[in-house]
Amino acid sequence: MHKTLIILKPDCMKQKHVGAVIGRFEAAGFRIIGCKLMQLTPALLREHYAHVADKPFYPRLEAFMSSAPVMVMAIAGDYVVETVRAVLGPTDSTKAPKGTIRGDFGTDVTINVVHASDGEESAKVELARFFAPGEIIDPGKTAVLS
Ligand code: UDP
Ligand code: MG
Numbered sequence: 001m002h003k004t005l006i007i008l009k010p011d012c013m014k015q016k017h018v019g020a021v022i023g024r025f026e027a028a029g030f031r032i033i034g035c036k037l038m039q040l041t042p043a044l045l046r047e048h049y050a051h052v053a054d055k056p057f058y059p060r061l062e063a064f065m066s067s068a069p070v071m072v073m074a075i076a077g078d079y080v081v082e083t084v085r086a087v088l089g090p091t092d093s094t095k096a097p098k099g100t101i102r103g104d105f106g107t108d109v110t111i112n113v114v115h116a117s118d119g120e121e122s123a124k125v126e127l128a129r130f131f132a133p134g135e136i137i138d139p140g141k142t143a144v145l146s
Contacts, residue, residue, distance in 0.1 A: 001076050001079060001084050001138070002076065002077065002079060002080045002081060002120070002123075002124045003033065003074055003075070003080065003123060003127060003136075004074070004075060004076075004080045004081045004084055004116055004117045005072070005073075005074060005098075005115070005116070005117045005123055005126035005127050005129075006072070006073040006075055006078060006084070006114060006115065006116055006125075007114065007115035007130075008021060008068050008070055008071040008072050008073070008113070008114060009064070009070055009111070009113055009114060009115060010067045010068035010069075010106065011066065011072060011105075011106075011107060011111045011112075011118050012066075012070075012071075012113045012114060013068055013069060013070060013071065013115060014068055015105065016045025017072060017105045017113065019055050020105070021101055021105070021113065022073075022129055023074070024087055024101060025075055025084065025087070025095070028075045028083055028087055029077050029078075030075045030076060030077040030080050030083075030084070031075065031076055031138075032072045032073060032074070032075055032076060033073030033075065033076045033136050033137060034072075034073060034127075035071065035072070035073045035074070036071070036072055036126065036131075036135065037069045037070070037072075037096055038064070038070055038072050038130070039067060039068075039070075039136050040066050040070055040107070041066065041068050042062055042066060045061075045062050045065050045066060046062070047129065048126070049061060049062075049065075049127060050064075054138060055079055057109075057113070058111060059092070060085070061110055064065060064110055064111060068137040072129075072130045072131070074127055074131055074136050076138065080116055081116075081118075081119060081120055081123050084116045085118065086100075086117055087100065087101060088101050088107075088113075088114055088116050089101060089102040089103050090102065091109060091112060092108070092109040093105075093107055093108055093109065093111070093112045093113070094106075094108060094109070096112075096121075100133060101113055102114070108121070117142065118129075133137055
């Protein structure tokens with residue numbers, strides 16, 4: 001089973017696009033295996049965004065990402081990492097095609113709705129960064145009583 005880390009960013013939370021965004025992941029066939037609200041700290045953001053921490057845009061990114069609670073999710077399914085990146089669209093919302101999450105709901109290159117891991121290796125590292133082992137539960141293994 002493939003897994004990826006998703007963060008619904010402060011703009012997604014404030015503009016109430018949470019349901020729409022999760023709906024797109026579910027429509028693509030993926031299931032939620034972990035979910036919680038977090039207030040991200042500068043220290044955690046510096047670790048998560050280490051690959052851009054020395055860029056000129058980093059202070060604005062950190063201010064944005066710590067401006068409100070975010071929803072951190074683990075989702076699972078076949079080829080979830082690359083499929084979610086495609087559904088999300090490119091980093092710059094102004095260049096993202098309509099029909100993608102960033103194209104439909106994003107504001108600019110920083111305020112872009114959702115974080116998603118960019119590969120299987122980074123997904124593993126990022127899932128471990130945001131979730132303790134017991135916080136990820138595969139409902140696919142649980143019988144549905146109805
Ligand atoms: N970012 C930015 N300016 C840039 C590039 C990236 O503000 O020129 C922000 C943006 O919020 C992006 C995050 O930094 O989502 C991480 O950058 P990355 O290149 O990993 O983009 P992503 O994987 O999120 O598409
Ligand atoms: Mg990235």
